[in-house]
Amino acid sequence: MHSVIQRGNSILAYALSVLACLTFICFASTVFLNYVTDVKINTVKVVVKNVPDYSISREKNDLGFLTFDMQADLTPLFNWNVKQLFLYLTAEYETPSNELNQVVLWDKIILRGENAALDFKNMNTKYYFWDDGNGLKGNKNITLSLSWNIIPNSGLLPNIFARGSHSFKFPVEYTTSRM
Template structure:
């Protein structure tokens, strides 16, 4: 009953159980951080109630038809966002990306990531960035002339342990030029 093996076994089992329990509790504690207005007042974040983003398409750099007849566009973006309220003690990082979303006759949904970034901590969660699109904006076909599209800011919260969370802000009403240039 009191051999070395039994004691080691009991100790390890207990330690693993406690660790698993703590991981589970840390993951569950994320549920209390629903980005609701009251939670923000408590945290004393003055700027906004929900994470906000502001974005302007400064310039369409060029717009052309690829040799294989797919439209491609290059653009310059100004992105600013405040995602501080997404961070809790169980947050390892927030992955944020900006996607262009539009419909074409052939495709009911096209999502193209234009820019993405990893926010490692709360200090970097309020940012402003001036960039051209990081991934190529290529259509499947040639439907981009005069196309209306949404820019959507998505974020994926990666916890230190537990469940991953995701949400987005849709910014509708952008339009591409009518002509190639």
Template sequence: MAAFTAMSIMCTMTTLTTFFHTPAPVVTKLELNQVHSLRNFRDKTDRAVLSFDLDADLSSVFNWNTKQLFVYVVAEYASRTNVVNQVVVWDAIVPTRHEAHLVRTNENVKYFLADQTNELRDADVTLKLKWDVMPVCGQLLQYGAGEASFRLPSEYFGSSTKSKH
């Protein structure tokens, strides 16, 4: 019984050490690089393809209990149909502290910015960097830092394919 009690105390103390860890992520840059296209499709949905620049050092987020980070960029905007629309346009898995300094220039979105109706034209959009801390054990935690706002064009333009850089 004493061994079980000692082990329980050690587990509790080990778990508590993650609460004393204070990450200090630094997002130096998150900004729109270019809107490549804004089109209306046959299904009456709007789709925008864009690229962005990112410089974020998330290495301080890692501690002994961090298995990996799931990092993503969300495009957020309001429309007549919905007060808040949030669309994940890019994501990455960061497996180690050494790979946690993310520098991307003219990074194409993985997933186009889509609206279920045709309300993207002239929309004010805010890009937000977010990440989930995926622990070895314990609760999944979500954080975010960095924002960049821009307005989409008022007219449709461009082709349906994104250019590769």
């Protein structure tokens, strides 16, 4: 004898286990894929200013401004287990006070189905390039690199560096004029 509750229970249990199994297959089918591609980054205009960062204190900190070109075709990165790419452009550099500084200058969310062939010319940064002190003026080695965080339907959340980065130097003088 099977009551309604027993039947419902077994249907639910079966449906859930099928769903769990499919989810695992979806995860396992993409877990070993390589998500690295090439990107071309170039800076167009680079200046540095020395202004107070009122969000921290009244002390003057170095504030970099730059515009950049970027070309990348990220279409091959998408598959059935990539819901979204989170792109971020990082500036990485060393200063006398800090061994490692990483500042995200720009980011972008690309959902599956959206255009993933990027070609930006003379883009402005999305976030301010504040240094933690005065380490930008005359800094000879700032590396810009693009990375992406893959958001799957279910699975791991890897952060991947693109092949191809760009290094530049900041001018040795502060810019005082308005831009």
